[in-house]
Amino acid sequence: MGWSFKLHGGTAAGLSAFLLILAALTWLPGTLPLVDSAWLTVAVVLLLFPIFAAALLRVLLTRADRHSVWLAFRCLPGAVQGALGSLVVSGVVVLLVSMAGTGNLQSAEIRDGRYFVLDTTPYERGRIEVSQSQYVTVLESDQRSMLAIPSFLFAAAAYLALAAGELRRADAGPGT
Template sequence: MDWTFKCHGGVAAALGAALLVLVALTWLPGTLPLTVSGWPMAAIAVLLFPVFTSALVRMFLMRADRHLIWLAFRCLPRKVQTGLAALAISGVGITVIGTAAGEGNLQAAEVKDGRYFAFDTAPLARGTVEISQGQYQAVLESDQRSMLAIPGLLFIGAAYVVLTAGELRRADRGSTPS
């Protein structure tokens, strides 16, 4: 496998793991100071777009079917397979638990004039509602979990795709007659 595939996959996996660690930190008391401002989410979006898009382009250029992709993944070293599987399972688990333990129908918490508001997505009560400070904290943490977990899973998916594409490329180079 070329070093570019290894670097691309490593960066994607590291960014995904870092985001999952941040998601896990949202279960500690208090809110994460990083996500209150808007720049971390903008940085995640700026990093996610080229990493994920280039991973998909690399896999698309391989023109492989699902079975061949799975076989290529199985050819990766056992530690890489285990690491990617552990990251993916923990990311899905964190996302499912975060969604289930969320604040129900409330999202997008904000403070206006010292009062706390959130958007209620219930079918019959759709709109902005006033909430308590405790609910505000819970909604804010729930929003942080989803805003960090989903890009984390996409980074992990990009790592899987690019490392598998690199393995396919290595196998293609080994099978061509000289």
């Protein structure tokens, strides 16, 4: 496998792990100022789309079907498979736990010193006023979701890039 595939997959996996760590830090008491900053969201978006699109393009250029991509992934070392698998599973768990924790409440905001969230309960949809503790709970849940989804996508990009590299190596023949 070429170094560019390793660099691409390693970068995507590293960013996935970084976002999962930030998501886990939101469970600590208090709000995390780093997660609430706008520059982090911009950085994630600016990195996610090119990295994911490039990984997808690399797989498409191999002209392999899903089964072949899976088999190529299975040819990677066990530690790499385990690391990527744990990133995906951790991202899904964080996302499911954060979605289950707040029920139908999301999009926390402060207006005029009062705390509001969006209630998405069927037939009750709308902004409602909540206590500060409920506001913090919804805010942290939103932050976890905002970090877990791109983390999952970065892990998928790492999977695609490394599998494409393995396919490319296999297509090149023996000795490469």
